[in-house]
Amino acid sequence: MKIKRYWVMWMVAAALAANFAFAASLCKAEEQPAFKSEAASLVKVAGREESAVFWLKLIPTSAGLEQLVSARRQAGLEPGRFGAAAYVLCQVDVRPDRFVIIQQLYFDAAGVVIADWTRTDWASVEPPGAIIASQAQAVLPDYFKLKANNLPPGFAGIPWGSSPASIPGATQDETMAEVLRVYVAVVDVSALLGDVPQVKEAWMLFDRDRGLQRGAISFDGRNYEKVLQRLTDLLGNPRWKPGRGGLYWSLANDLKIEIEVMPAFGMLHGLLKVENPQFAAYEAHLFGRPE
Amino acid sequence: MRKIPGVILALSLLLMIHATSYAAPPVEGFLGVSWGTGLEQIDRAMTAQGFSGKTVLNQGSAVRYRGNFEGYPAYVVFSLWNNHFYRVTVSGICQVWDKDRSSEVGECFGRLQALFTQQYGQATDEAGPPETRVTYWNKLAGPAGQKDELRLILLRHLPEGGLTEGSVEVLFENRRLQTCLYSQMMGRMPPGDCPVK
Numbered sequence: 001m002k003i004k005r006y007w008v009m010w011m012v013a014a015a016l017a018a019n020f021a022f023a024a025s026l027c028k029a030e031e032q033p034a035f036k037s038e039a040a041s042l043v044k045v046a047g048r049e050e051s052a053v054f055w056l057k058l059i060p061t062s063a064g065l066e067q068l069v070s071a072r073r074q075a076g077l078e079p080g081r082f083g084a085a086a087y088v089l090c091q092v093d094v095r096p097d098r099f100v101i102i103q104q105l106y107f108d109a110a111g112v113v114i115a116d117w118t119r120t121d122w123a124s125v126e127p128p129g130a131i132i133a134s135q136a137q138a139v140l141p142d143y144f145k146l147k148a149n150n151l152p153p154g155f156a157g158i159p160w161g162s163s164p165a166s167i168p169g170a171t172q173d174e175t176m177a178e179v180l181r182v183y184v185a186v187v188d189v190s191a192l193l194g195d196v197p198q199v200k201e202a203w204m205l206f207d208r209d210r211g212l213q214r215g216a217i218s219f220d221g222r223n224y225e226k227v228l229q230r231l232t233d234l235l236g237n238p239r240w241k242p243g244r245g246g247l248y249w250s251l252a253n254d255l256k257i258e259i260e261v262m263p264a265f266g267m268l269h270g271l272l273k274v275e276n277p278q279f280a281a282y283e284a285h286l287f288g289r290p291e
Numbered sequence: 292m293r294k295i296p297g298v299i300l301a302l303s304l305l306l307m308i309h310a311t312s313y314a315a316p317p318v319e320g321f322l323g324v325s326w327g328t329g330l331e332q333i334d335r336a337m338t339a340q341g342f343s344g345k346t347v348l349n350q351g352s353a354v355r356y357r358g359n360f361e362g363y364p365a366y367v368v369f370s371l372w373n374n375h376f377y378r379v380t381v382s383g384i385c386q387v388w389d390k391d392r393s394s395e396v397g398e399c400f401g402r403l404q405a406l407f408t409q410q411y412g413q414a415t416d417e418a419g420p421p422e423t424r425v426t427y428w429n430k431l432a433g434p435a436g437q438k439d440e441l442r443l444i445l446l447r448h449l450p451e452g453g454l455t456e457g458s459v460e461v462l463f464e465n466r467r468l469q470t471c472l473y474s475q476m477m478g479r480m481p482p483g484d485c486p487v488k
Contacts, residue, residue: 163454168346169355169368171382171460172448175423181448181455186353186368198349199476201370208453220477267477 034064037139039237054092054099054237056136056143060085071127081114082106082128090136094240099140101133146251147236153254153276155204155215156189160254160276162212170204177286179208189217192257192272194230196223207279214275221268224261231259246273254278317432318411318441321379322360322367326433326465327487329374330354342367360384360461361403372472375487378464386458393449396457400424400447403459407445423448433465435486440467 036059060068069079091103101122106114119125122133154160164170170185184201196219205214219227231249232238235257238247248258258273320326323336330351337345342358355368363384370378385399404426408414416427426445433440443463450457471485 161454163456165383165386165388165456165458168357169366169380169382171380171462172423172446172455175420175448179453186348186355186370188348190349195350197352199372199473201353206455208451208455211454222478265479267479269477 032061032063034067035060035135035139037136039143054094054143054240056090056092056140058088058090058132058135058139060088067131068128071131075127077126081108084108085114088132090132092136092140094144099137101136104129104132143237144239145236146249147234151191151235151251151255153252155212155274156187156191156202156217158187158204158212158215160212161210164204164206164212167204173203180283180286181206181208187215189272192231192274193217193219193227196220196227196230207282210279210282213279213283214273216274217272219270219272221261221263221270224259224268224270227259227270227272231257246271250277317434317436319434320376321463324369324376324379326377326468327375329376330371333369333376337367361406363399363459372469372476373487375468375472377468377472378462380463381461382458384459384461386456387450388452388456390450390452393457396447396449396459399459400445403445403461407443411443419446421449422451433467435467435484437467441465 038057038059039055065083065085068082068085072079072082085106086109087107089103089105089107090101091105093100093102100120102118102120104115104117104119104122106116108114117125117129119129122129152159154162158167164172164181164183167183167185167187170183172181173184174182176182182203182205184203186198187202189198189202198217199220200218202215202217204212204216206212228238228247235249235251238249238259240247246258246260248256250256254276256275256277258275260271260273262269262271320328323340324333330347333354334345337356337358340358342356344355344357346355347353348355351371351374353368353370355366357364357366359365360367360381365381365384368380368382369376370380384403385396387393387395404414407426407428411428411431414426415429417425418427419425424447428441428443430438431441431443432438441464444461446460446462448455448457468486471481471487474481475485475487
C-alpha cells in the first residue's frame with residue numbers, strides 16, 4: 001500500500017521535526033537566562049576614607065522582566081515601572097563566610113532610578129526584591145572563585161625564607177623588633193604590575209631566622225584601577241573586610257596579595273603588598289599584639 | 292696669669308672662622324656618573340671602570356652592575372626616574388655570615404668612613420644600635436650649590452648568625468633632583484627651580 005507507507009514516513013518525519021524543535025527550544029532557553037550578571041565596580045571612594053564594596057550588576061532579559069512583573073502581580077501589587085528595568089545594581093558586603101546584599105538600585109534604559117531599596121533581609125521585602133536577592137546570591141560565588149594562577153609562593157619570584165643576600169643589590173633600611181630587618185631593592189614585579197611602573201624600590205621584610213616574609217611595591221595611585229583590573233583578570237575578584245582599606249586575594253595558605261591607594265602630600269600613592277600569611281601570628285607575637 | 296698675645300688670639304679666631312665656614316666642593320656625581328644623566332651615559336662610565344653584569348630593571352627605572360668598589364666586590368645600582376639618575380647604592384661590600392668575622396665588616400666600614408671623610412668632609416650624624424651603624428653626610432652641596440642638596444649614607448650591619456648577613460652599604464642621593472623627578476612622575480607641580488624639565 002503506497003499511501004500507507006507515505007503516511008508512516010510522513011509521521012516519522014513530523015515526529016523527528018518536533019523533537020528537533022523541542023531540543024532547539026531547550027537550547028534557546030539555556031542561552032537566554034532570566035538575568036545576566038557582571039561586576040560593575042569593585043571600589044568606591046567616598047570622601048577622604050576609602051571603602052571597598054562589591055557591586056553586582058544584574059541585567060534582566062525578557063524572561064527576567066516577566067518574572068519581575070509577575071512577582072508583583074502575584075503579590076497583588078501594581079507592576080509599576082519594573083517591566084522597564086534595564087539593570088539592577090546590588091551593593092554587596094563581602095563577609096568572610098557569606099555575601100550580604102545591602103542595597104538594590106533599579107535603573108531604566110535612560111539611567112533613571114526606578115526603585116532604590118536598602119535592606120539586609122530581602123525575604124519579606126515587597127517583590128521583586130527577593131527575586132533579585134536570590135539571583136545575586138546564586139551568581140556571587142562565581143565572582144569570588146579564584147582563578148588558577150601560576151604565581152609561585154613568595155615575592156615577585158623570590159621564595160619565602162630567602163636571605164637578603166640572595167637579592168642582588170638589596171640594601172638594609174630598617175631594624176624592627178630585634179629580629180626583623182627591612183631591605184629595599186629593585187626587583188622585577190612586572191608579573192604583578194604589568195606595564196604599570198614602580199615608583200620606588202620594593203621593600204622587603206626579613207626575619208633574621210625565617211628569611212623573607214613580606215614584600216611591598218609602590219606605584220602611582222592614579223594607576224590603581226589599572227592594577228586592580230590586571231590582578232582581577234589574573235587572580236579573580238578580590239575580597240574585602242569591613243574596616244580594612246585594601247582589597248585582597250588569598251591565593252593559598254602562604255600567599256596573600258593586597259592593594260591599597262591612599263592620598264598624601266597632594267598625590268595618590270598605590271601600594272601592593274605580598275605576604276606570607278603564616279607569618280602574621282609570629283609577627284603579632286613579636287609586637288605583643290593580638291593576632 | 293700670662294696674657295695671650297693679641298696677634299695669636301686674632302689668628303686663632305680667624306682659623307676657627309675658616310674651619311666652620313669650610314664646605315666641601317659641590318659633588319657632581321658618583322663613580323664618574325653625573326647626577327641626572329641617563330642609562331646610556333651611565334653604561335659608558337661603568338663599562339670604562341670595568342663594571343660588568345649590566346641588568347636593567349623595571350622598565351629602565353634602575354640599572355645594576357657587579358664590580359669592585361674601592362677594592363671590594365659589590366653591587367652598584369643606579370636609580371632613575373624618567374631616565375635621570377638621582378640615587379646610587381653600593382651593596383654587599385665585605386659580605387659575611389659568620390659572626391666570628393664581624394671585625395672584617397667593622398674594618399671595611401672604618402676604611403670607607405675615613406675615605407668619605409677625606410673626600411666629603413666630616414660626617415654630620417651617626418646613629419644606630421651597635422650591630423647597625425649608620426654615618427650620614429647630610430649637608431653636601433651638589434651641582435646647584437645648595438648645602439643640603441645631597442645625602443651620603445654609609446651603613447654597617449654585623450652578621451647575626453641567622454639569614455641576615457653582615458655587610459657595608461653606601462647610599463648616595465641627590466635629594467633635590469629626587470623631589471623634582473618624583474613630583475613630576477606623580478603628577479604634582481615640581482618645585483620652580485627644578486633642574487630637570
